[in-house]
Amino acid sequence: MAFIPHTAADVAAMLAAIGVERIEDLFDEIPPKLRVKSLSGVPEALNEMEIGRLMSARARADGTALSFIGAGAYEHHIPAAVWAITTRGEFYSAYTPYQAEASQGTLQLLYEFQTMIARLAGMEVANASLYDGGSASAEAALMAVRAHRRSKSARILVPTTLHPHYRQVAVATASNQGLKFEELPYCTAEGVIPAASLGRYEGEDITALVIQQPNFFGRLEDVDALTDWAHAHGVLVIAVVNPTSLALLKPPGEWGARGADIAVGEGQPLGVPLSGGGPYFGFMTTRMEYVRQMPGRIVGRTLDAAGREGFTLTLQAREQHIRRAKATSNICTNQGLLVTAATIYLSLMGPQGLARTAAASHARTRELTAALTRVPGVRPVFTGPCFHEVVLQLDRPVAPVLEALSERGIVGGLELSRYYPELGHAVLVCATETKTSGDIERYRSTLAEVLQPARAGRAARTAREVRNA
Amino acid sequence: MSNAPADLRYTKSHEWLRSLADGTVEIGITDHAQHTLGDLVFVEVPQAGRKVQAGEACAVVESVKAAADVYAPLAGEITAGNERLATQPETVNAQPYGAGWLMRLRPAPGALEAAQLLSPADYEKVLAAEES
Numbered sequence: 001m002a003f004i005p006h007t008a009a010d011v012a013a014m015l016a017a018i019g020v021e022r023i024e025d026l027f028d029e030i031p032p033k034l035r036v037k038s039l040s041g042v043p044e045a046l047n048e049m050e051i052g053r054l055m056s057a058r059a060r061a062d063g064t065a066l067s068f069i070g071a072g073a074y075e076h077h078i079p080a081a082v083w084a085i086t087t088r089g090e091f092y093s094a095y096t097p098y099q100a101e102a103s104q105g106t107l108q109l110l111y112e113f114q115t116m117i118a119r120l121a122g123m124e125v126a127n128a129s130l131y132d133g134g135s136a137s138a139e140a141a142l143m144a145v146r147a148h149r150r151s152k153s154a155r156i157l158v159p160t161t162l163h164p165h166y167r168q169v170a171v172a173t174a175s176n177q178g179l180k181f182e183e184l185p186y187c188t189a190e191g192v193i194p195a196a197s198l199g200r201y202e203g204e205d206i207t208a209l210v211i212q213q214p215n216f217f218g219r220l221e222d223v224d225a226l227t228d229w230a231h232a233h234g235v236l237v238i239a240v241v242n243p244t245s246l247a248l249l250k251p252p253g254e255w256g257a258r259g260a261d262i263a264v265g266e267g268q269p270l271g272v273p274l275s276g277g278g279p280y281f282g283f284m285t286t287r288m289e290y291v292r293q294m295p296g297r298i299v300g301r302t303l304d305a306a307g308r309e310g311f312t313l314t315l316q317a318r319e320q321h322i323r324r325a326k327a328t329s330n331i332c333t334n335q336g337l338l339v340t341a342a343t344i345y346l347s348l349m350g351p352q353g354l355a356r357t358a359a360a361s362h363a364r365t366r367e368l369t370a371a372l373t374r375v376p377g378v379r380p381v382f383t384g385p386c387f388h389e390v391v392l393q394l395d396r397p398v399a400p401v402l403e404a405l406s407e408r409g410i411v412g413g414l415e416l417s418r419y420y421p422e423l424g425h426a427v428l429v430c431a432t433e434t435k436t437s438g439d440i441e442r443y444r445s446t447l448a449e450v451l452q453p454a455r456a457g458r459a460a461r462t463a464r465e466v467r468n469a
Numbered sequence: 470m471s472n473a474p475a476d477l478r479y480t481k482s483h484e485w486l487r488s489l490a491d492g493t494v495e496i497g498i499t500d501h502a503q504h505t506l507g508d509l510v511f512v513e514v515p516q517a518g519r520k521v522q523a524g525e526a527c528a529v530v531e532s533v534k535a536a537a538d539v540y541a542p543l544a545g546e547i548t549a550g551n552e553r554l555a556t557q558p559e560t561v562n563a564q565p566y567g568a569g570w571l572m573r574l575r576p577a578p579g580a581l582e583a584a585q586l587l588s589p590a591d592y593e594k595v596l597a598a599e600e601s
Binding site: 149 | 511513516526531532533534535536538
């Protein structure tokens with residue numbers, strides 16, 4: 001059967017039925033000045049062979065540089081079995097199925113994903129995924145406003161140590177829905193939010209506080225003190241966490257005396273390759289108390305009529321096909337294929353494997369920091385513990401240095417001046433378990449070489465000036 | 470055949486009201502409403518102290534197949550939500566006009582007089598019209 005939704009005759013019959021001459025007339029209410037007549041700047045269509053060549057060329061241009069950039073997306077080793085299994089025909093779909101219960105295998109996998117994520121976060125319940133860490137953070141803010149029974153302000157305190165992209169996504173997604181995001185400044189000596197700085201909000205109606213752990217600078221926030229302050233003042237806590245780090249760090253469910261109320265994050269480190277920036281997936285967990293305010297799909301385990309175990313979508317009355325305009329969000333599908341990869345990744349790694357990955361990443365980052373700060377002109381910016389990222393200060397503008405490194409096959413890190421101009425010539429660097437001591441030494445010696453000419457040049461000039469004098 | 474007790478008043482959106490001796494009104498959903506929704510699995514009631522406008526959504530009833538808002542039939546201040554429903558939502562199915570009440574509200578001055586409420590007979594007509 002051909003899948004042609006409507007023929008020309010169908011269209012004509014439908015238009016006649018509603019008394020409209022042309023399809024364009026249905027769009028009358030859109031003012032002409034808002035209409036786009038043609039898509040300038042969009043190139044002609046390419047055929048499969050042409051697009052294959054174009055993409056191969058682009059991939060070659062990216063190359064296979066030695067990367068020390070993190071900033072929200074992390075290069076981890078992905079066991080070959082992960083994608084070999086994920087791309088099997090039985091799993092190979094981006095969607096949760098429309099007739100979900102007909103696909104018991106997919107539902108079981110999602111159920112196991114939820115279980116693993118909930119345990120990793122130390123929380124009571126997880127959904128079947130969201131789009132990415134940024135949109136998960138925005139959804140968490142919206143959810144907190146729905147879940148808070150007393151707060152009317154919809155004010156969300158957002159530390160500037162939260163990933164800058166997540167902050168942008170949250171503002172873009174939720175500010176038109178009445179949420180007010182207020183930025184909390186960090187301590188410039190330590191790169192974290194001082195719990196004492198929250199004192200100025202004492203007695204005010206605040207709906208939620210966002211805490212990223214580790215934060216964007218790789219630093220560890222005082223999550224217990226921040227969480228306890230929030231709960232003592234009737235403020236919900238939204239944790240934004242790196243899933244790999246949870247194998248070592250205290251899970252959000254155990255922060256402070258009561259634990260975070262909502263915990264979200266970017267799932268990419270769990271078996272998803274960097275692949276030019278996406279697609280990634282987000283995850284979300286919460287307390288059972290708030291489950292009806294959680295967006296996204298939730299898979300439950302149940303018994304069928306014959307008493308056999310089975311899996312089913314549950315709590316669907318929150319979702320748009322039932323609750324319509326008042327649904328908890330318009331998310332109806334999710335990043336299913338990436339969740340499949342993450343579930344297989346987690347099951348292959350196990351709790352010990354994940355902890356070893358996290359510990360190795362931390363150790364490599366310490367090694368990297370020690371090596372790079374031996375290079376004259378490089379020093380660490382913040383004091384205190386970090387997970388697998390660190391901010392370094394150079395003695396000159398960062399961009400030309402990163403460019404010179406790139407010419408030598410090294411992606412040296414993220415220049416921070418665009419997001420944090422107050423930090424000066426700062427660069428955010430990361431090392432995971434994928435970096436060897438040899439890789440780190442190559443970065444150190446290349447950086448020393450890149451920083452050397454200017455010093456050598458200055459020294460030569462000085463010598464000339466001495467001679468000419 | 471529906472069941473609309475004579476001592477209550479009703480709304481087109483299937484809420485009922487009972488005037489209590491202390492001047493507050495008790496509000497719930499009708500037998501027709503609970504029957505249409507099916508077995509309730511979750512009820513969210515408003516907290517005491519909340520001020521509501523007439524027509525404002527202030528409670529949620531969720532069954533296995535649907536979720537619906539319950540609207541305040543008149544303006545006023547919530548004096549109580551039926552906390553029992555948090556753990557026993559099925560009470561609404563079993564006793565919609567009794568233990569399954571949702572909230573109590575103290576009407577704002579003049580709100581009771583201004584509200585467009587239906588007599589049992591008029592509510593029966595609404596139901597008959599919906600069925601036809």
